[in-house]
Amino acid sequence: MSSRLALAELPQLERRTLADTAYEALADLLASGRLAPGDRLSLRQSAAALGVSVMPVREAVSRLVADGVLEVAPTRAIRVPIMTARDFRALAETRMAIEGLAAARTAEHRSEAELAAIRRAEAAFRAEAGSAEPDCARAVRLNRDLHFAIYAACGLAPLQEVIARLWLKAGPVINLDLRAHPERLLQGFALQRHAEALVAIEARDGPAAAAALAADIREAADFILSRGGLRDA
């Protein structure tokens, strides 16, 4: 083989800036609920914690602000937005509509390989959430993996990105609640809806898949809203 062809096989190595790393670190903090609504975030403190200057953190925060996951108060303070019950309900309804849409497309378009991946993800979540002593953080991650295994098979990359943004926005509220009240896990939440979704996707039944996903989202949202932990608007 000529060296020219050999070089062509080299994978293009991705460039990771410090800002990218900072973004992921902060997004993870938010998604896992360790940063709760109302919490303030200092650029300098975050930078010190990450061992970099404020610049990369600044860029990461500005992206998160653009995503609506963080906000700058009129006093210039950066904080996690405090979602009202009304806001949260609107977000949940939007998610039901859009994620239902994606699930329906997946049911209709999925390949066998994609179906197998979804099956594996469903089994993994079931094993964790159904166990005697479920690990909360792990269950949250597996739940996310399952949902995105479904959305990844919808065949529409932009739709998938939209959903990822919505999850980032809902993350702090949902996971803070789950962290505070892990008993929801023990009740085997979501297991039934996931099973319904899997059956629908296997049967290529779009509407049923959409209904299962929407019900999953609605029930989780109702549960959190019933707690009354959100400020009402």
Next chain:
Amino acid sequence: MSSRLALAELPQLERRTLADTAYEALADLLASGRLAPGDRLSLRQSAAALGVSVMPVREAVSRLVADGVLEVAPTRAIRVPIMTARDFRALAETRMAIEGLAAARTAEHRSEAELAAIRRAEAAFRAEAGSAEPDCARAVRLNRDLHFAIYAACGLAPLQEVIARLWLKAGPVINLDLRAHPERLLQGFALQRHAEALVAIEARDGPAAAAALAADIREAADFILSRGGLRDA
């Protein structure tokens, strides 16, 4: 009235940073098609053009990159992403689904005031696009106004934000094409679909409104794809 109560009525004035202004300026450049796919963007040149230092531009660009409206090449160059025909088709399909969804909700939930606003927007676009010598830039703006008058009435703020992002992404391709081939305007494109959407919203017919919007988006996308100006994947 006590001065305390009078002061409470003052609207909270929004803080506008230079980065916000730069973001809007760049977004406008992209939305209007003056920045075409493949074009490169220099931080320093942009900063000089805007009369500020690179910092605000940097922040604006990082937001646009997060939105996928700009991208940083592996060589670190910032440019407008070159969308393949496949990418564009996926984006159009996503828009059809999501904007159709919003239109359906609007048809079912709209108030009389919102309906009136939609009527006005439809009439304004019809007057411009149907005139003998339509102003291209103005028609594009009025088309956007009409679409967002419809989406604004759907009652779901997050859904509206999602759609705004999708438009930002599609803007460069669509408006570059329209700028290059304004004859589409003269053919009275979109007028029929807009009329159908208005009738459906008046009749509170969700599915019909969704179908009209989806057809509007599909026809525009097909028109652009038929031009073959997009690189195929």
Next chain:
DNA sequence: TTACCCAAACTGTGATCACAGATCACTAGC
């Protein structure tokens, strides 16, 4: 004890500088 006030420490924003890497025009060598 309570209300007020002022100063020190902090906040994000913007400008500027430093640096490594990419680009491009140009020249030397085949």
Next chain:
DNA sequence: GCTAGTGATCTGTGATCACAGTTTGGGTAA
């Protein structure tokens, strides 16, 4: 004539400094 190399100039990235505005804590006066 064409390719390879070379240096000036450009690129984005990151660090640092300056500044105005905000928060906070301690001390003073009532």
